[in-house]
Amino acid sequence: MTTANKTTLSHLDWLEAEAIHILREVAGQCSNPVLLFSGGKDSLCILRLAEKAFRPGRFPFPLMHIDTGHNYKEVIEFRDQRAAELGERLIVRSVEDSMKRGTVVLKSEDESRNKHQSVTLLEAIEEFGFDCCIGGARRDEEKARAKERIMSFRDEFGQWDPKNQRPELWNLYNARSHKGENIRAFPISNWTEMDVWQYIERENLGLPSIYFAHQRDVVMRAGSIVPVNVPLASSELINQPKAGEEIINMEVRFRTVGDITCTAPVISDADTISKIVLETATTTITERGATRLDDQTSDASMEQRKKEGYF
Amino acid sequence: MTTQHNDSLLRFMTCGSVDDGKSTLIGRLLFDTKSILADTLTQMDRTSKKRGLEVVDLSLLTDGLQAEREQGITIDVAYRYFSTGTRKYIIADAPGHEQYTRNMVTAASTANLAIILIDARKGVLTQTRRHSFLAQLVGIPHIVVAINKMDLVDFDQATFEKIKADYLSFAEQIGLQRAGRDIQVVPLSALTGDMLVDRGDAMNWYQGPTMLELLESAPAAHSEQNEPFRFPVQFVCRPHASDDKDLHDFRGFMGRVESGEIAVGDAVTVLPNGYTSKVKAIQLGEEQLQNAITEQSVTLLLEDEIDTSRGDMIVKSDQAPEPVKQISGMVCWLSETPLSTARTYIIRNTTRESKAKVGAIEYKVDVNTLEQSEAQGLVMNDIAKINFKLAQPLMVDSYSKNRATGAFIMIDESTNNTVGAGMII
Numbered sequence: 001m002t003t004a005n006k007t008t009l010s011h012l013d014w015l016e017a018e019a020i021h022i023l024r025e026v027a028g029q030c031s032n033p034v035l036l037f038s039g040g041k042d043s044l045c046i047l048r049l050a051e052k053a054f055r056p057g058r059f060p061f062p063l064m065h066i067d068t069g070h071n072y073k074e075v076i077e078f079r080d081q082r083a084a085e086l087g088e089r090l091i092v093r094s095v096e097d098s099m100k101r102g103t104v105v106l107k108s109e110d111e112s113r114n115k116h117q118s119v120t121l122l123e124a125i126e127e128f129g130f131d132c133c134i135g136g137a138r139r140d141e142e143k144a145r146a147k148e149r150i151m152s153f154r155d156e157f158g159q160w161d162p163k164n165q166r167p168e169l170w171n172l173y174n175a176r177s178h179k180g181e182n183i184r185a186f187p188i189s190n191w192t193e194m195d196v197w198q199y200i201e202r203e204n205l206g207l208p209s210i211y212f213a214h215q216r217d218v219v220m221r222a223g224s225i226v227p228v229n230v231p232l233a234s235s236e237l238i239n240q241p242k243a244g245e246e247i248i249n250m251e252v253r254f255r256t257v258g259d260i261t262c263t264a265p266v267i268s269d270a271d272t273i274s275k276i277v278l279e280t281a282t283t284t285i286t287e288r289g290a291t292r293l294d295d296q297t298s299d300a301s302m303e304q305r306k307k308e309g310y311f
Numbered sequence: 312m313t314t315q316h317n318d319s320l321l322r323f324m325t326c327g328s329v330d331d332g333k334s335t336l337i338g339r340l341l342f343d344t345k346s347i348l349a350d351t352l353t354q355m356d357r358t359s360k361k362r363g364l365e366v367v368d369l370s371l372l373t374d375g376l377q378a379e380r381e382q383g384i385t386i387d388v389a390y391r392y393f394s395t396g397t398r399k400y401i402i403a404d405a406p407g408h409e410q411y412t413r414n415m416v417t418a419a420s421t422a423n424l425a426i427i428l429i430d431a432r433k434g435v436l437t438q439t440r441r442h443s444f445l446a447q448l449v450g451i452p453h454i455v456v457a458i459n460k461m462d463l464v465d466f467d468q469a470t471f472e473k474i475k476a477d478y479l480s481f482a483e484q485i486g487l488q489r490a491g492r493d494i495q496v497v498p499l500s501a502l503t504g505d506m507l508v509d510r511g512d513a514m515n516w517y518q519g520p521t522m523l524e525l526l527e528s529a530p531a532a533h534s535e536q537n538e539p540f541r542f543p544v545q546f547v548c549r550p551h552a553s554d555d556k557d558l559h560d561f562r563g564f565m566g567r568v569e570s571g572e573i574a575v576g577d578a579v580t581v582l583p584n585g586y587t588s589k590v591k592a593i594q595l596g597e598e599q600l601q602n603a604i605t606e607q608s609v610t611l612l613l614e615d616e617i618d619t620s621r622g623d624m625i626v627k628s629d630q631a632p633e634p635v636k637q638i639s640g641m642v643c644w645l646s647e648t649p650l651s652t653a654r655t656y657i658i659r660n661t662t663r664e665s666k667a668k669v670g671a672i673e674y675k676v677d678v679n680t681l682e683q684s685e686a687q688g689l690v691m692n693d694i695a696k697i698n699f700k701l702a703q704p705l706m707v708d709s710y711s712k713n714r715a716t717g718a719f720i721m722i723d724e725s726t727n728n729t730v731g732a733g734m735i736i
Contacts, residue, residue: 006604008531011320011399013607020608021567024545028621028662052596053565053608056558057550139390146389162387166729167413167645169420170718171567172659176727190401192392 012199019046019187020053021171022150026132026185027053027060029175033132033185036121037063037090039071039079039208040257042136045196046187047082048203061134062089066120068113068259069096073233075257078208093124114259122158125182132175132183140192150189156180193255197280201273213253213271219245224264225252232260319531324403324418324451326442327428332459335368336428336501337391337404340523343508346393388418398527408438412445412678412692413645416732419449420718423532426455426522431464431498435477440485441678447487448641448694448734450714453529454487454494457522462500466513471498485681491535495525533570533605539630539708540571541716543661544623548610563594563610564619569661569715573611573627574602581617582624582706583634588613622663624706632716634704637670639736641710642689642697646723646730650689656730657722658699661715664722665703672697696736710734 009017023046026033035050037043050059063083067076083090095113098104103123104116125133139145149165151173166174175183188196200207218225219241228241238260241247252265253276266285270276327333340346359368391402405411405418419425425446429439446454456478464470475496482494498506498517505511508523520528548563573579577590592612593600603609611625619625626632638658644650650669658667673696675686689695710717721731 006600006602006607008319008534009604009606010318011394014320017567017606017608021545024565024567024608025662028545054546054548055596056555056561056563057548060546140392146391147387165387167417167732168729169417169720169732170715171421172661172718172720174659174720174722174727174729176722178727190390190392192394194394195399 012195012202015188015191015195016049016052016199018171018190019049022173022185022187023050023053023134025151025173026134026175026183029173030132030177030183032128032130033061033134034064034091034128034130035059035061035134036065036136037079037083038065038136038258039075039082040136041196041200041207041211042138042188044082044205044207045191045199046134046136047086048199048205049187051086059086059088062091064091064093064124064133066117066124067092067094068117069094070113070232070238070260072208072210072257072260073231074210075208076233078206082206091124091128093120093127095120098123110261112259112261114262117259118158125158130182131177132185134185134187136188137184137186138191138193138196139189148186148189150186151175152184152186153177154182154184158182160184194277194280197273197277201277207273208257210254210257210265211276213251213269215249216252216265217247218250218252218265219247221245225250225267226264227252227260230260318397320399320401321423321526321529321531322401322403322421323424323426323526323529324405324415324422325426325428326405326415326446327426327438327459331428331430332501333404333428336426336457336459336499336507337402339501339504339507340402341391341393343504344393344395344523388414395523395527400526412441412694413643413732415442415445416449416643416645419446419451420732422449422451424453424455424526424529425451426457429456429458429474429478431458431460431470431474434474435481437679439478440481440681443482443487444485444676444678444681447485447492448643450710450734452492452535454482454492455522455525456494456496458496458498459501461498461505461514462503466498466500466505468514468516471517495519497522497525536712538570538605538713539632540573540577540627541569541661541706541708541713542566542573542611542625543569543663543716544619544621544625545662547620560616561612562616563612564625565608565610566625566662567608568603568605570605570713571627571630572602572604575600578628579613579625580628580631581613581619582626582631583704584623585631586615586617586619587628588615588617590614624661624663626706632706632708634706636701636704637699638701638705638707638719639673639696639698640719640733641676641736642695642721642731642733644689644691644693644695644731646728647691648723648726648730649691650693650731652688655724657724658701658705658719658733659722660705660707660719660735663703663705665701665705667699667701667721670698670700697733707735709736 095116098120104119149168177183218227228239229237230239231237251269253268254265270279325333389404393400403418405414427442458471458474505513506521544564544566546565550558575590580587591614593603594610652669655666655668658665672686674683675695708716717735719733720729723730
């Protein structure tokens with residue numbers, strides 16, 4: 001396919017070019033990077049960007065997913081399918097294994113495993129000796145992310161210290177690290193939720209089905225829509241309704257996917273990507289505000305989790 | 312918000328302190344372009360009420376990290392996003408206080424336009440001079456001087472004209488208008504919104520563009536100068552182990568066009584070795600391109616087999632710079648550990664690195680008075696002219712001609728920290 005001469009870059013072209021540049025800097029500067037891939041929309045964009053950055057070669061890094069064991073099975077199936085189509089290596093490490101090792105201890109059986117992903121991630125980094133993890137975080141997601149570097153430095157304990165970050169000027173990224181330390185690289189830092197959807201539309205990317213409107217059993221809990229009786233791959237059901245809660249079957253979709261226990265859907269009839277783009281343009285609620293049950297506890301909860309090694 | 316087709320992108324920065332209403336200005340831009348969503352507004356409203364305010368304090372939007380809130384200051388550059396449907400904007404919001412010179416330099420490094428805020432009650436202050444000097448140093452081509460808080464001077468035209476004249480005479484003095492830099496002055500009230508997105512009706516005496524109109528019409532980066540083609544190699548793709556036999560001889564040079572443009576068939580030179588060849592193909596993913604333009608990330612294939620690796624630079628043969636082993640530049644010191652003239656640092660310029668020794672500190676500049684003085688060493692936030700000796704040759708342009716190839720960072724090998732930011736003279 002040959003394309004006509006360009007004279008200027010559209011905003012999506014520019015964001016794409018910046019992200020490809022960042023991915024190549026990781027490949028050029030780090031000796032053993034890994035791309036964190038969950039099957040979610042942001043990491044699917046990054047896979048597409050990696051294709052543009054490195055084909056016809058193989059990716060200069062494996063893919064890795066930290067699985068809480070409480071992910072939507074549609075997403076896990078999509079994750080495996082996509083990795084196979086690309087012919088790239090996928091590593092999966094699970095929070096359940098950390099629980100068996102005793103490095104993750106839940107306060108109660110129904111405590112969300114989401115924040116414990118950090119422990120499993122750090123264990124995997126040590127196991128493989130990764131010096132850089134590429135992730136799909138965006139600065140527009142949350143206040144604590146607005147000041148995040150594109151190459152973010154983590155110490156030997158995986159900790160993010162907002163006061164000890166390297167200045168980042170021009171596009172001269174410094175991804176150096178000593179043994180045991182780690183860089184988190186965020187190629188789509190400068191993208192908004194809208195940019196992500198517009199890119200998915202432009203590149204015609206496939207997505208797990210739960211991003212599109214579908215019927216689902218939910219309950220209303222403290223102002224949020226909570227999916228209930230969700231089947232896991234093992235066909236075990238999680239998120240049981242509490243006593244007295246009324247189950248409603250509703251048309252919903254997910255704006256963000258993650259651990260079932262802390263990701264809420266939104267009411268929507270958007271069943272195509274172009275309808276989702278339109279819906280994103282007219283929504284009045286932020287992505288995390290509507291859908292993340294773990295960020296509403298305090299103004300600083302994301303900042304706190306990042307300091308502890310969360311992505 | 313109707314953000315279907317943004318046809319361009321502008322990065323800009325805001326310079327000013329909390330007192331100038333900088334946070335309110337950013338909050339107002341986001342609010343009036345409908346970029347703040349309801350849940351965020353509700354949270355701001357809740358916080359405003361908790362603090363005993365009657366209306367929503369828009370400055371809360373740019374309120375920082377817990378660590379900063381506790382100290383009541385901003386300690387780092389924050390990035391914000393909004394779009395108007397025709398353009399996407401990335402704001403670098405930097406604290407304006409003297410001790411944060413390094414943050415301003417950081418924010419300025421990627422900005423194509425700077426908004427310099429002046430409080431209409433106070434006029435041109437020392438900090439205005441500092442912000443203007445730094446904007447000039449870091450080569451921001453477009454300056455918008457926002458004379459804010461016009462509501463507090465009864466939207467008085469004479470006050471505006473006086474400050475405008477003061478500023479322009481100061482700008483003349485420091486040579487801010489040189490090199491085609493464009494300076495616009497606009498009166499506004501971030502609090503009431505007059506002349507920001509909407510004109511309002513309090514300042515009908517002002518006929519010029521509003522702040523948003525200035526942002527919408529500012530030229531995009533690299534669009535105004537005819538820059539030479541510079542393509543630093545980031546990564547070399549050699550899929551010789553692939554199952555596809557056609558790829559056994561594939562050798563793709565991957566990088567971003569830092570400046571200028573290139574087309575298939577153009578004669579190129581690979582530096583520092585000086586090998587010459589022609590461009591055989593330009594690829595972006597599966598697409599075959601006929602040309603590539605500034606800031607585009609592509610893969611170049613050359614006619615001849617040339618041994619090339621990361622850190623080399625592909626240029627057009629008739630625009631090749633001479634590799635140099637000595638450079639001189641303005642350096643902003645970023646680290647809490649002072650510069651040591653006895654030590655060796657790593658200098659990174661595009662994708663290339665070299666060990667560097669500080670030859671001499673020619674002079675240090677006071678960012679407030681712009682006076683030059685002798686210096687033996689540098690501490691954080693100092694700005695000085697330094698000469699370096701390099702172990703490896705670098706392919707540089709002067710920063711005033713080319714921001715991409717004229718910029719460098721200094722890295723301390725013992726900590727791997729980025730300790731200095733430099734602009735080649």
